Amino acid sequence: TLGLMSYDPGYMNTAVCTSRITFIDGEKGILRYRGYPIEQLASKSSFMETAFLLLYGELPSEAQLKHFCARVYHHQTALHADIVALLQTIRHDAHCMTSVISALAAMSALHPEANPALEGQGVYSSRKTRESQMFTLLGAFPTLAAHVLLRRSGSSVPCLPAPSLATLLDPARPRAYVEHFLVLLGLGKARPGEEGPDPRVVRALDAILLAHADHELNCSTAAVRHLTSSGVDVYTAVAGATGALYGPLHGGATEAVLRMLQQIGTEERIPAFLEAVKAKEAKLMGFGHRVYKNYDPRAVLVREVAYEVFQVYGADPLIHVATALETAARSDDYFVSRKLYPNIDFYSGLVYKAIGFPLDFFPVLFTMGRMAGWLAHWEELLMGPEEEKKIVRPRQIYLGPAERAFLPIEARG
Numbered sequence: 001t002l003g004l005m006s007y008d009p010g011y012m013n014t015a016v017c018t019s020r021i022t023f024i025d026g027e028k029g030i031l032r033y034r035g036y037p038i039e040q041l042a043s044k045s046s047f048m049e050t051a052f053l054l055l056y057g058e059l060p061s062e063a064q065l066k067h068f069c070a071r072v073y074h075h076q077t078a079l080h081a082d083i084v085a086l087l088q089t090i091r092h093d094a095h096c097m098t099s100v101i102s103a104l105a106a107m108s109a110l111h112p113e114a115n116p117a118l119e120g121q122g123v124y125s126s127r128k129t130r131e132s133q134m135f136t137l138l139g140a141f142p143t144l145a146a147h148v149l150l151r152r153s154g155s156s157v158p159c160l161p162a163p164s165l166a167t168l169l170d171p172a173r174p175r176a177y178v179e180h181f182l183v184l185l186g187l188g189k190a191r192p193g194e195e196g197p198d199p200r201v202v203r204a205l206d207a208i209l210l211a212h213a214d215h216e217l218n219c220s221t222a223a224v225r226h227l228t229s230s231g232v233d234v235y236t237a238v239a240g241a242t243g244a245l246y247g248p249l250h251g252g253a254t255e256a257v258l259r260m261l262q263q264i265g266t267e268e269r270i271p272a273f274l275e276a277v278k279a280k281e282a283k284l285m286g287f288g289h290r291v292y293k294n295y296d297p298r299a300v301l302v303r304e305v306a307y308e309v310f311q312v313y314g315a316d317p318l319i320h321v322a323t324a325l326e327t328a329a330r331s332d333d334y335f336v337s338r339k340l341y342p343n344i345d346f347y348s349g350l351v352y353k354a355i356g357f358p359l360d361f362f363p364v365l366f367t368m369g370r371m372a373g374w375l376a377h378w379e380e381l382l383m384g385p386e387e388e389k390k391i392v393r394p395r396q397i398y399l400g401p402a403e404r405a406f407l408p409i410e411a412r413g
Ligand code: SDX
Pocket: 214, 215, 217, 218, 219, 248, 249, 250, 251, 253, 277, 282, 283, 284, 285, 286, 287, 288, 289, 290, 291, 338, 340, 343, 344, 345
């Protein structure tokens, strides 16, 4: 026995911080942002209003929301020429997540006031400076993401809004954030040749960003808190978090689900696929969750959004494969006994595909929504109690060999 200790694997799930932002009850399928149920926010609020709620803790007044949207919109409509130039140097067929990670990391170099390594104030700067950084990231991200896609389609200059659309893109409009993003890409129109995105598509994408905005201490949000605890700037912290979100077990699942549905192809092939899953030869992507052990309330919302978008573009045949797959898994003891139900990623890809986004852009859209939550956690950590600002340094449980003396090579046999 090499000094092996017995330990409870559950140890790895112990809480690592306190927060006042998001509450989840995994058994009851409850999700609340600052106390407001996700279902109420999804039906009554907008992504920008919810981003304000996450960042400041209260729903905004009309004047506060107008000011907040205008500040974000200023960065959304900026050209970000340096970052766009950097994006031009990245292979146009690179995975979209690698491009946006590069763009976010590069923002650190362009904002020395935030970067401790460049003698900047770093994360310990004033709240006013940090607020400016939050607006910059919330606003710049969709525009930089749009540039990544535009580059792939060969057009480097964004299709800036036609003059008549400029009035449409009044930042005070509740969903101008999403409208601007879709207009840059020329997406969201009900029919080619229409001037602007269909309001149903705008509302659908806005609701999906809202549903993705925060989710307690998931892998990528934990990454933001880890990186921030070392004193690094917010741009580097969210670049690291985006790397965590990229993984197929996390935000990358939204892309993996679509690839899985395309691979299955028809309802007739579902039983064989599920047998492969039970034989551990495949994973049922978009199913299961570390916290939700009944159902993910967001999966219900996103499925409803999918049907709203299908009213504009017609139903994707893969929705029938997805719903049949969900029905089959929900009645199969292998999945029920392991408490595996659809999570937020199971239906979101069908919405993105209907609107016209390529598969490797799906996690970028997840990132766009989650940016609000990451920034809320970043700010909460920096405004929080001193003892919670200590560098995050989890301990391990050592299972290696006990102490032993060095062996010269000739004696090693
Ligand atoms: C997100 O944390 C968050 O809040 C994340 C998120 C957010 O908003 O930030 O909600 C977003 O990332 C959602 C999850 C997206 N990922 C996927 O859909 C990938 C597929 N899902 C799995 O990889 C898995 O379910 C996880 C990673 C999501 C959760 O893994 P757990 O809770 O650690 O589950 P586990 O590995 O302990 O599995 C328990 C059992 C195992 O079987 P046995 O060893 O008991 O035989 O369930 C099986 C697993 O093999 N299992 C699955 C499965 N998920 C778990 N089997 C097949 N398909 C799956 N998807």
